[in-house]
Amino acid sequence: EIVMTQSPATLSVSPGERATLSCRASQSVSSNLAWYQQKPGQAPRLLIYDASTRATGIPARFSGSGSETEFALTISSLQSEDFAVYYCQQYNHWPLTFGGGTKVEIK
Amino acid sequence: QVQLVQSGAEVKKPGSSVKVSCKASGGTFSRNAINWVRQAPGQGLEWMGRIMPIFGRANYAQKFQGKITITADISTTTAYMELRSLRFEDTAMYYCARDRDGGRPSFDFWGQGTLVTVSS
Numbered sequence: 001e002i003v004m005t006q007s008p009a010t011l012s013v014s015p016g017e018r019a020t021l022s023c024r025a026s027q028s029v030s031s032n033l034a035w036y037q038q039k040p041g042q043a044p045r046l047l048i049y050d051a052s053t054r055a056t057g058i059p060a061r062f063s064g065s066g067s068e069t070e071f072a073l074t075i076s077s078l079q080s081e082d083f084a085v086y087y088c089q090q091y092n093h094w095p096l097t098f099g100g101g102t103k104v105e106i107k
Numbered sequence: 108q109v110q111l112v113q114s115g116a117e118v119k120k121p122g123s124s125v126k127v128s129c130k131a132s133g134g135t136f137s138r139n140a141i142n143w144v145r146q147a148p149g150q151g152l153e154w155m156g157r158i159m160p161i162f163g164r165a166n167y168a169q170k171f172q173g174k175i176t177i178t179a180d181i182s183t184t185t186a187y188m189e190l191r192s193l194r195f196e197d198t199a200m201y202y203c204a205r206d207r208d209g210g211r212p213s214f215d216f217w218g219q220g221t222l223v224t225v226s227s
Contacts, residue, residue: 036152
């Protein structure tokens with residue numbers, strides 16, 4: 001099973017600042033990686049798929065990068081609605097696996 | 108617009124079973140796989156398995172083999188997840204989620220979640 005490791009566990013950022021979240025795979029997943037945002041009491045929302053393609057309706061301040069084993073999600077200028085937990089997910093190998101999440105909180 | 112609506116919260120005894128439904132509207136139900144993902148309280152996301160309705164074939168994470176059955180009824184555009192031999196640690200929010208159109212399995216639409224509580 002592919003283990004996805006996200007860092008940091010918690011990221012404290014001020015509104016308007018840039019945030020970079022990391023996701024590492026235990027072996028190559030090519031570009032078969034997605035990012036999700038989850039707010040309290042809500043289902044996750046797809047932000048990025050294929051490592052760098054924004055899902056429908058996702059603002060341009062969200063961008064994804066990386067391939068193989070190292071990936072990043074960047075939020076260029078944090079808005080109040082962006083404070084949430086973010087998960088990466090690989091879909092190159094079965095079983096599909098998620099990272100443990102990064103909580104982005106207000107500094 | 109695609110919408111996935113799940114059945115309501117359940118409270119179950121240890122050793123019993125639960126069956127959660129996920130009704131899809133919009134889109135083409137048979138062509139997109141439906142996945143089940145669970146989230147224990149305060150924890151991360153865990154993929155359990157999926158079904159492609161057009162084929163009626165499911166595949167499961169090894170951890171859940173023998174404990175879970177996922178089915179789909181094309182006539183009612185509803186997917187089901189049955190979890191057996193419930194234990195306290197099966198207490199979680201259970202989500203259904205649809206594969207994105209035409210691509211590899213990332214999930215573009217999610218149900219609202221069904222809370223399953225296992226309690227004696």
